[in-house]
Amino acid sequence: MRTRFQQGLDDLRQKxxxxxxxxxxxxxxxxxAYIDRDLxxxxxxxxxxxxxxxxxxxxxxxxxxxxxxxxxMAVDLRFILAVTKINSDLERVGDQAVNxxxxxxxxxxxxxxxxxVDIARMGAAVSAMVRRAxxxxxEGKVELAQAVLEMDNVVDRMxxxxxxxxxxxxxxxxxxxxxxxxxxxxxRNLERVADHATNIAEDVIxxxxxxxVRHNVAVEEHSEAPAEPEGSPRASGI
Amino acid sequence: MRTRFQQGLDDLRQKxxxxxxxxxxxxxxxxxAYIDRDLxxxxxxxxxxxxxxxxxxxxxxxxxxxxxxxxxMAVDLRFILAVTKINSDLERVGDQAVNxxxxxxxxxxxxxxxxxVDIARMGAAVSAMVRRAxxxxxEGKVELAQAVLEMDNVVDRMxxxxxxxxxxxxxxxxxxxxxxxxxxxxxRNLERVADHATNIAEDVIxxxxxxxVRHNVAVEEHSEAPAEPEGSPRASGI
Numbered sequence: 332m333r334t335r336f337q338q339g340l341d342d343l344r345q346k347x348x349x350x351x352x353x354x355x356x357x358x359x360x361x362x363x364a365y366i367d368r369d370l371x372x373x374x375x376x377x378x379x380x381x382x383x384x385x386x387x388x389x390x391x392x393x394x395x396x397x398x399x400x401x402x403x404m405a406v407d408l409r410f411i412l413a414v415t416k417i418n419s420d421l422e423r424v425g426d427q428a429v430n431x432x433x434x435x436x437x438x439x440x441x442x443x444x445x446x447x448v449d450i451a452r453m454g455a456a457v458s459a460m461v462r463r464a465x466x467x468x469x470e471g472k473v474e475l476a477q478a479v480l481e482m483d484n485v486v487d488r489m490x491x492x493x494x495x496x497x498x499x500x501x502x503x504x505x506x507x508x509x510x511x512x513x514x515x516x517x518x519r520n521l522e523r524v525a526d527h528a529t530n531i532a533e534d535v536i537x538x539x540x541x542x543x544v545r546h547n548v549a550v551e552e553h554s555e556a557p558a559e560p561e562g563s564p565r566a567s568g569i
Numbered sequence: 570m571r572t573r574f575q576q577g578l579d580d581l582r583q584k585x586x587x588x589x590x591x592x593x594x595x596x597x598x599x600x601x602a603y604i605d606r607d608l609x610x611x612x613x614x615x616x617x618x619x620x621x622x623x624x625x626x627x628x629x630x631x632x633x634x635x636x637x638x639x640x641x642m643a644v645d646l647r648f649i650l651a652v653t654k655i656n657s658d659l660e661r662v663g664d665q666a667v668n669x670x671x672x673x674x675x676x677x678x679x680x681x682x683x684x685x686v687d688i689a690r691m692g693a694a695v696s697a698m699v700r701r702a703x704x705x706x707x708e709g710k711v712e713l714a715q716a717v718l719e720m721d722n723v724v725d726r727m728x729x730x731x732x733x734x735x736x737x738x739x740x741x742x743x744x745x746x747x748x749x750x751x752x753x754x755x756x757r758n759l760e761r762v763a764d765h766a767t768n769i770a771e772d773v774i775x776x777x778x779x780x781x782v783r784h785n786v787a788v789e790e791h792s793e794a795p796a797e798p799e800g801s802p803r804a805s806g807i
Contacts, residue, residue, distance in 0.1 A: 352612065395650065400639050412653070419657065501746045503737065508739045515750075521601065 339397045340407060346393060347421075350386040351465040353379060354421040357428035358461055358524055361491035362454030364435045365517055368443075373432040383425035390418045392546070413538035417468065419536075421528040424461065427520045427527070435511045435522070444510035447496040450517055453489045456482065457521045467535045474531050476539075479532035483525050490522040577635045578645060584631060585652050585659075588624040589703040592659040595666035596699055596762055599639060602673045603755055606681075611670040621663035628656045643779070651776035655706065658765040658772075662699065665765070667759045672751045672758070682748035685734040688755055692728045694720065695759045698766035705773045714777075715762030717770035721763050728760040 345536050364372035394415045397403070403411060460482045467475035496516045501508050595617050602610035632653045635641070641649060698720045705713035735753045739746050 362585055395646065398636065398641075398646055398650075403636075405637055409634065409638055412636075415653070416648070418655070419654070498747060498750065501750070503741065505740065505743050509736060510738065512739070512750070512753075 336397065336401055336403070336407075339347055339393070339400065340410065343390065343393050343397060343414055345413070346386070346390050348469065349416060350383065350418060350421050350434060351461075352499075353383050353386060354424040354428075355458070355461050355465065357383065357425050358431075358458055358487075360492050361428040361431035361435070362450070362458065362521070364432055365438075365454070368435065370436065370439060373435050376428050376432040380425055380429050387418055387422040391415060393416075406441075406496055406565075409538045409541060410483065413534040416534045417531050420530045424527045427524045428512050429516050430520045433521045433536045434517050438510060438513045441510050444507040446514050447500055448493045448494075448513055448514050448518065450514060450521070450552070451489070453486065453518060453521050456486055456489065457525045457528070460486065460525050461531075461554075464528040464531040464535070469534055471535070471539050473536050473539050476532035478533040479494065486522055486525040490518050493518040573633065574639055574641070575643075577638065578633070578648065580637060581628065581631050581649070581652055584624065585655060586703070586707065588628060588656060588659050589699075589706070591621050591624060592662040592666075592668045592701050593696070593703065595621065595663050596692075596696055598671075599666040599669035599673070599688040600688070600696065600759070602670055603676075603692070604689050606673065606677045608674065608677060611673050614666050618663055618667050621660055625656055625660040629653060632656075632765065642774075645775045647779060651772040654759050654772045655769050658768045660764065661705040662765045664763050665762045668758045669755050672755050676748060679748050679751075680744075681743040684745065684749055684752050686731045686736055686752050687727075688731075688752060688759070691724065691731065691756060691759050694727065695763045695766070696722055697761050698724065699769075702766040702769040702773070705770055709773070709777050712772050714770035714773040717766055724760055724763040728756050735768040797803050 357376050360372045360376050363369065364376065394411050397411055398408075460479050463475055463482070464479045467473070467479065494515060497511045497518070501511045504511075563565075594762050599614050600611045601607065602614065603772075632649050635649055636646075698717050701713055701720070704719045705711070705717065732753060736750045736754070739749045742749075
């Protein structure tokens, strides 16, 4: 028999998945808008932001209500706390997509410049990280989450490389300074999306394993927490 | 009589205040490092980051343990959730201070450039926001938190202004492109610190009033939540 609490956990999970879909869509639209210099997609990203903000609020309220409803078991408590953290990261992913759209809107008024940066490749890697992070949440799989952590290093290198090449271009060619700056800021925004995907992956690992993997600390159990049920988080009916 | 739970809430509050002190200090050091081109302060910011990361983890664990310990009243639950959110924002404030320190370390190798930007003034405003946001938490005062929200608009305008002036300088003077870029990125980092201070202020309001002020939504009570005790959060022994 499913309790009202279990139903609440399921609803919370569904809400977060919808939120994740919105954030992922916003990043995909923003990076495509950059590639195609497409103002329509920029507009869609800006309009989508309020949906994301509403979804964030609803998830926080649902999490609060569940915590207030009854004493959750440790694994459920970790799940609810992970959801609230993932929720904030997804909202910030949406903010970064808006920042990218704003850079594109600045850029389309300027002449097209051939720049030494592959934003399309970086954008594809970042979108894959967001998708993978959400999959790791859906499946409750630590291996998927760990793959996201590894991809973050690759994206960091791409951003550093973009930074070096674009600053060089800005120094050498005064006619493309502003376009190079737009590209540099887009690369930075994409890197931040990757950081949020990394945070999400870490929260999934915290939920599933009860460990805190942030800041490269060795995996350790919450020794102070009450005894926890064994098994994957899916076993608790989520 | 103070219960173990109330003692736990007090400890959590003290831990967050220490974390706030570390984050505030990091921003103060980073902005002073920019003004004085001071590598020693940059180094202090980089070294301080691991203290901040450790503090973040300890606070999350303490919050988790309190939630697991017993069924908190609604006002205490809101307090604990607000602490976990403020905790993440403070950690990100620390990250921004590191970003600023890294820009300063890039900048000191370049010739001094006279740039059309007042980073000192913007930095002072941002530090004041962080301080005020932490005060609003300590005092549990909505008015202080609301003042932070208002200051955010001022800082946003400073950043937009810095952006316009610095891009102009980059276009006109190829000899200061990199210095202007460093200044522009520092302005952006400061603006993000201001955003985190704003988030903290919003979380204080959520805690004190039980309302969600994010994204300019009209103040509304959590209608689904159980009945809550009246009075300020300080009444609950926090």
